[in-house]
Amino acid sequence: MANSYFTLAAPSRQSSRDSRAHAAVETRPAEPITLSVHRDLAEVEADWRALDANKLNSLHQSFDWCAAWKRAHRSQLLVVRGALGKQLLFLLPFEIESGCFFRTARLIATAHSNLNTGLFAADVDRAPRGELCRALTEGIRRALRAYADVVALEKTPALWRGLPHPLAALPGIANPNASFQLGLLGDMERTLTQLNAKRRRKKMRLSERRLAELGGYDYVVAREPADAHALLDAFFRQKTARLEAQGLPDVFDNSEIRAFFRLLIDRPSAGDRLLELNAIRLRGEHEGRVIAVTGLSRKGDHVICQFGSIDHMIAADSSPGELLLYRVIERLCGEGVALFDFGIGDQPYKRSWCTMETPLRDITLPLTLRGHAAAGLHRAVVRAKRTIKANKTLYALVQRGRRRILRATTETADD
Template structure:
């Protein structure tokens, strides 16, 4: 494959700084509810700002999810304005972990969830290196009880969705919280030393043959460009994605999880969040742009996030009216994957949701869990119901026809409150 050259800066993964515990006296205790038991202090903050300095330190950990980074959370929190319940756990005045949660009321029950969780592909929380070295068994029952005590009065139930209990060789400190397997899996393509070795994981010969076929079709029509949107192009390309995806959802009879204005506003805010080194981009818009016969038209779009050596495809769309015989969506993935391999990325993540094109690219499949900690009396009942709902979704998804029927029924009834992973994410 020969992808279009893009100027990039090589990422030195080995040299990335790792988070360490910081003194806990930088936060304003006026905005926090605190519980201290057995040397561990648990504080609940209703705003992000008092924790910014230590939060940004903890997020430098390469295995901490981009979805818990300060800027990502701020974009969602400042748009949706849900009440916040940000948990900081400290030992001897040193921050051990931060769990950035928001309170969402559903059917009369207050849920404490990761900020923006309905559009997150993976959640890990934030932990100091010091805590990770000493927390082999994860949060102990007494520490979980302390978190529950600190949250009392603010929420009925803590639900941490899409948490891998083991992520890239590290066991999650959250794995000790009672869990139920999430109905969706995530799919990844690990990058090996050479691009050829990487492709061999997914049938290199077939991939190269198909790439040549696709490029020949498009070159016969005038050619194409792989574009990475410049600052003055990002918003327009994201709006085009919303249009393309709405058509796809309607054709499939599925609820449009991107249609509400706050979600679109939050995603637009993410476009500007990136660092100068290229190792962090909250949302980067890629597209295939045609030349010649279809000059300027966009048949495929993808939005990627990058944190350190991990790239996630957050969402993608295609225009089925344009060159479908060339499979433009798959061609765009080929170009993006080759580009990021040159940049030293270690893992290309297709995100959650089981679709055929993901399985064709991904030799690695990650099981995620929903962690459920009841807080109030009604929360204990809700926790039981939550586990049942998740298990029911898992059972339904094992029967594609039944799942498709229920999705179409939800769409006809105007159900737009589904999470992104519950709808088509191609």
């Protein structure tokens, strides 16, 4: 059963002209938008899977993705369901993070998501825009203030797939990072015409020549769970080694996070691919050695690159990561994929591949008096990050400071 229900009745806003024009017509009062809060994901699974079918809803808010996160973590989860009469409008799946001073409601798995949309019905526009906005603000305040001090809807798009997103009606600020995409045009030749095709092919041939000197390579797509787990373990090893060499923290060095990605491999999902592992594997003298790994998720015609790594100990000068991306995109061009998403974060290799940049927004909704302070702090931190990232010199100083702190922490732990 749901924990609680909240109703927002739509007030009348007819002008005097409209009133006169419809004076002789008997009208029914507008149906209210009703919100309910659910603790158990299974209670709303049928509705959730129905909304999963809308291709504009991110895979990161899909039922199977969130269920895997719940199984790997012990966080408190709450799902807000909105309906117009008997017709489902939206679901917002939250986890409650308790800090020293604030309780924050975030969309499930936000820390490891590239795009957050929530889940909205394809015909959500049937709800009056003003009433939907009230439901997503006043309604959520009433529904969640007993559980959290502030709601943080992070990494949300104002526009997605060429359409305005329902959350764009809420006030927000620019996220420090954008996400980057490449449109796939049915085959590799047409897709490369959007880029510097000649340079891209030349770089790929150079990579192949260098790997041929080592005995050649295979492009591998893990089709069996055991193979996928082996490639995931290779990714963890490569990522850890790379970040240690750079003196940076490893966000994947966490038992719950690693368990989550393993669950994505094992969890059956109708139609979607929660996590597919692709790799470049050497032949010859280094037979079987994996030198590049990437993890992909697919929903409909949209593929997201979740992560990637390379082995810096061997054949690094062959650019195996770039070669792997080339082979992945080449394959997906023939499999009906229309959008390849490199995910959030501005990096040179993304800009070299991508033709689209999607700005993202952070929306903070204070629920309590303490939540107003939390929302102000969140906005200040986001603005500070955006300022730092916009200044290359300042960003480099901050990165060096992070590396020094990490080294000092590691040395202290070793002692």
